Amino acid sequence: MRMAAAFAAVALLASVLASGVGYVLVRDAMLERTQDAVVAQVRQTVARLVPARVPTDAGRTLSDTLRNALSTTDGRQRAYVETLPLDRPVPPPPPGRLHVPVSAAFAARATRAMVVQRVRHRGRAYLLVGTFTSGYVTSATDPQRTTPPIVLVSVSLDRETADLRSFTRAMATADAAALLFGLALALVAARGVLRPVRRLGTGARALAAGELATRVEVRGRDELADLARTFNQAADALETTVSELRVMEAGARRFVADVSHELRTPLTSMTALTDVLEEDPDGTAARLMAAETRRLGVLVEHLIEISRFDAGAAALVLDDVVVAAAVAATLQARGWSGRVAVEVPDDLVARLDPRRFDVVVANLVGNAFRHGRPPVRLEVRRAEREDVPGFELVVADAGPGIPAEMLPVVFDRFVKADAARTRSEGSGLGLAIARENALLHGGTLEASAGTEGGAVFTLWLPLAGAR
Amino acid sequence: MRRRAVAALVAVLALASACGVPATGITEVGPLPRAEGPAVNNTVYFLKGGKLMPVVRPGLPGAPLMPLRQLGHGVTDNERRMGFTSTLPGVGIVTGLPDPSVHDVGPAGAQTQTTPEIGESDKVTVALETTIPPAQWPRVWQAQIACTAEAIPGVEKVELNIFDGRPGREVRCADYRDLLGTSVRN
Structure with a gap:
């Protein structure tokens, strides 16, 4: 008005x-x-x-x-x-x-x-x-x-x-006509401006009320259309962020539930074993007890590790590493030296965090031994991805492989290949930690089914370290 | 907002007050026009040393009877210094030729209507502001009128009258040849 x-x-x-x-x-x-x-x-x-x-x-x-x-x-x-x-x-x-x-x-x-x-x-x-x-x-x-x-x-x-006088009368008529015309034009223009503004207002209110899918119609090419477009972008961003937060929140809840469950399992065993320990003279129970305690220790260690990733507190300590030597050291430290067919180019040097690389390799090879069957092969070769020079480290076994429906979730936390086998030596966090380590390096970790059965894990890392 | 409205109102009022034809002061629009109208020569007869002498005076085109009227106004200072005299009384009425100047006063545009009877366009009638019958006017008066009238192009006859109901007296300049002197310019 x-x-x-x-x-x-x-x-x-x-x-x-x-x-x-x-x-x-x-x-x-x-x-x-x-x-x-x-x-x-x-x-x-x-x-x-x-x-x-x-x-x-x-x-x-x-x-x-x-x-x-x-x-x-x-x-x-x-x-x-x-x-x-x-x-x-x-x-x-x-x-x-x-x-x-x-x-x-x-x-x-x-x-x-x-x-x-x-x-x-x-x-x-x-x-x-x-x-x-x-x-x-x-x-x-x-x-x-x-x-x-x-x-x-x-x-x-x-x-x-x-x-x-007649000229004045003609002019007054013309002025009145101009006034009417201006008023009509003003009303039309005001409607043209106010309608999109009102639409934007309605959209903003709906957004504020939590209807994140609200979008406004973009019409024309003027500033108001720009504003509507910006509004839609903001709504998009808001919706994405909120849904991400919701997914993360759900993940966190499930994680807490899983952690409680995982902690309870060794504790139950330990409680039972303590009862047995009171009467068992030959020490089997004590050994089992020690094993469960180690497992609990590993689990807690892994939990701490993964919580560091979640908090974004994980830091890379990069160094120039001869990949062949690093792989050999990892296998030797775990006592797997003779049991894995290793094929690594001698001259491959990459810039990476040696401790995390060791964790990833040990996890992949350990998984192959635990869930698959020998022979276990470890192969390293140079590979470029999206023009970034890097190398692939493939660990394959001859086991039953991963069921197709498990492939998308195999890196999720506490996912077990065999649902019935609730008690395993692993913490259920190993692959998740390995993957987080790969991502931290700017690389990837993928699981696939081998051509002759068995599971194939492919780690790709850039040669130059994370950027 | 209010200030703007006031400004608009003032503007509208100023415009409204400028309507109509405003008065102005006295404005000069140039010098006086130069008198460059056409002049004609008239001949008027006055007396000099008892003789009738023609005097050439400037006249106006379209006013052929003006010399007869001028007779009644007498000589100018210049003419008097040169020895001219006139004893004619004022000339009352002059009729005969179409001449707007015979009607001094009267509303604008009335002249053509009172243009005298043009039946005898070669004859003029002259009346003096006197009650003396024309026959008894001094011969000099008659001679002045007759000769001045006949000097006007197109005038053949002159009638002296005082419009007292009696017929006028027709005269000719030739009748007063004995009074004529030699011509002089003023």
């Missing part, structure tokens, strides 16, 4: 200003034309009719001739012509001769130069023209008898006033 009012005010101001300026210009031009015409006519008539040698005692005759020539029969123009008295001021014209009374100052100035004056009399406008003659010959001793007359002419400006 305010916008429409402003529009209308601007339209009104502009049209009134324009018409006002136009009015003044037209009026001045019109009046000037009338005045010029009258002045020219008076000047020509006087010059044409007054001879340089004015006949003696012909003042009356000359005056009559001039008055006839300067008056119109319709009364629009009237003339007062009188022989100029040389010994006293010009007498004012008797009432009725001209339209308006003439001031003494005007008559006096008319004897020296051609003068005009616009006067208003009883609400009407008139033009006065006064003149005398120059260049006439008179006698020095008896000048009064050969002096030409003074000429005063009054012209009614009724016609001009009427023209101006």
Whole structure:
């Protein structure tokens, strides 16, 4: 509404200003034309009719001739012509001769130069023209008898006033039309602007109420369309973030549940074993107890590790590593040196965190021994991915392989290949930690089924370390 | 907002007050026009040393009877210094030729209507502001009128009258040849 009012005010101001300026210009031009015409006519008539040698005692005759020539029969123009008295001021014209009374100052100035004056009399406008003659010959001793007359002419400006009035009426009509047009335009424009704004407002409210799928329609190519597009992008980002948070929250809940479960299992065993331990003299229970305790220790270690990843606190300590030596060291440390068919290029050097690399390799090979069957192969070869130089480390076994439905979730936490086998030596976090380590290096870890059965894990790491 | 409204109102009022034809002061629009109308020569007869002498005076085109009227105004200072005199009383009425100047006063545009009877366009009638019958006017008066009238192109006959109901007296310049002197310019 305010916008429409402003529009209308601007339209009104502009049209009134324009018409006002136009009015003044037209009026001045019109009046000037009338005045010029009258002045020219008076000047020509006087010059044409007054001879340089004015006949003696012909003042009356000359005056009559001039008055006839300067008056119109319709009364629009009237003339007062009188022989100029040389010994006293010009007498004012008797009432009725001209339209308006003439001031003494005007008559006096008319004897020296051609003068005009616009006067208003009883609400009407008139033009006065006064003149005398120059260049006439008179006698020095008896000048009064050969002096030409003074000429005063009054012209009614009724016609001009009427023209101006009709012009004003036309202008007022045009102004009113402009105002209406401006108002209509303003309403249309306001609707055009306000509707998208209202839509945006509705969208924002819906978003605030939690309807994250809310989007507004983008129409046109103006700033408002831009705004709508930005709104939609913000809503997209918000929706993505919120759903990610929800997924993460669900994952965290499940993790906590899983952790509780995993911790309970060895604790249950340990409680049972403690009972047995009281009566068992040969120490089997004690050994089992020790094993369970180690398992619990590993689990807690893994939990700490994975929680570091979750908190983003895991840091890489990069070093130049000869891959062949690192792999050999890992296998030797675990006592697997002779049991794995290793194929690694001797000259492959990569920049990576040796401790984390060791964890990943040990996990993959350990899994192959635990869940698969020998022979276990470990193969390293150079491989570029997306133009980044790197290397692949493939661990394959000859076991039953991973069921197809398990492939997408094999890296999730506490996922067991055999659901029935709830108790295994692994913590259920090993692959998850291996994968987090690979990602930390800027690499990948994938699981697939081998061509001749068995599981194949492929680790890819960039040569230059994480960027 | 209010200030803007006031400004708009002031502007509208200023525009409204500028409507109509405003009055102005006295404005000069140039010098006086130069008198350059055509002049004609008239001949008027006055007395000099008791003799009738023609005097050439400037006249106005379209006013052929002006010399007869000028007779009644007498001589100018210049002419008097040169020895001219005139004893004619004022000339009252002059009729005969179409001449707007014979009607001094009267409303504008009335002249053509009162243009005298043009039936005898070669004859003019002159009346003096006197009650003396034309027959008793001094011969000099009659001679002045007759000769001045006959000097006007197109005038053949002159009638002296005082419009007292009696017929006028027709005269000719030739009747007063004895009064004529030699021509002089003023």
